[in-house]
Ligand SMILES: Nc1ncnc2c1ncn2[C@@H]1O[C@H](COP(=O)(O)OP(=O)(O)OP(=O)(O)O)[C@@H](O)[C@H]1O
């Protein structure tokens with residue numbers, strides 16, 4: 144029975160069987176990686192696995208993939224694959240260490256009209272640029288939960304970079320997210336599309352609005368945070384496993400309890416904060432100027448950059 148130990152597919156996992164595998168597949172868990180990086184709670188919820196089965200399957204998947212400690216040189220090797228995507232402003236790029244990174248989540252948050260959606264339009268174009276111009280030579284997957292995607296705006300920005308308008312639009316795959324469930328389903332699908340469509344950037348504009356409108360009031364906060372946490376894990380895995388940039392926008396809350404300093408805070412609290420590796424707080428300044436403030440980056444000093452939002456998109460002052 145030597146073959147018993149050989150686990151190469153989801154169906155090989157102990158206690159899963161054909162029926163369990165089918166449930167896992169339809170919930171988006173199609174690979175050993177996706178199982179190995181899931182939590183028992185997730186698998187129980189998503190595929191109705193019984194007590195103990197989820198834990199066993201996860202452990203077996205982790206063993207099969209030899210997941211555990213990794214030496215730092217292997218991590219350094221993976222970091223070498225990190226790509227950087229230009230914002231179109233050298234000031235901004237410098238602030239964030241050379242551009243938006245693949246393998247992690249970048250979050251821009253701020254009040255209405257602070258320019259969050261402009262970041263999305265801008266990067267959906269710059270991702271298509273050649274590498275020597277700061278692009279990633281790839282396509283963009285754009286999840287729009289506020290119905291604010293505008294092809295006309297993309298065309299304006301494409302013109303500035305002398306890209307073919309038609310082709311630029313063809314390289315942006317847009318999906319409306321109608322509720323938080325749908326938004327999460329779209330991210331499950333995204334993982335499958337990345338290779339097929341050469342996706343290098345996944346945008347979620349906005350990350351939290353659907354969650355906020357569905358789960359309101361104190362009584363629903365815990366549920367909302369739990370789901371938001373699952374969504375963040377999904378996005379994190381997508382960024383890491385597929386080596387893509389994930390850019391999300393987030394709204395701010397007024398916090399009447401803060402008497403000094405800025406009385407606003409991003410929605411989602413620690414759940415969103417911990418998952419976003421690079422967080423930028425955007426605010427309006429005089430005329431078309433905008434200020435981006437870098438907030439808790441793991442490897443960069445806090446700081447600010449001033450840029451403009453013009454017909455051409457994001458530019459240096
Ligand atoms: N074609 C353009 N030319 C110049 N500036 C523009 C153009 N389009 C948008 N803007 C600027 O961008 C602002 C809107 O920013 P944006 O839609 O990105 O805000 P947001 O942070 O996404 O807001 P919300 O929270 O409402 O989604 C406008 O008020 C304007 O200043």
Ligand SMILES: [Mg+2]
Pocket residue numbers: 259260289291348
């Ligand atoms: Mg917006």
